Amino acid sequence: MAAFAAxxxxxxxxxxxxxxxxxxxxxxxxxxxxxxLLILFKVKAMEQRM
Structure with a gap:
């Protein structure tokens, strides 16, 4: 949001x-x-499955 304000x-x-x-x-x-971020979410999802 700060970027938009600037x-x-x-x-x-x-x-x-x-x-x-x-x-x-x-x-x-x-x-x-x-x-x-998408890669991180996919990695976390795979870790939860295992």
Missing amino acids: IPHIAEQLTKEQILERVQVTNVQSLVVLIL
Whole structure:
């Protein structure tokens, strides 16, 4: 949530192109985090079955 709160402040300082670059980077980072979380949940589920 803190990242969303910072967006307007960042937007005032950057151009649209720079904002797009940052958004793309954060999208990639969030995708990686989601994938890691999915792997962790699958590992935990498999451990519980055994």
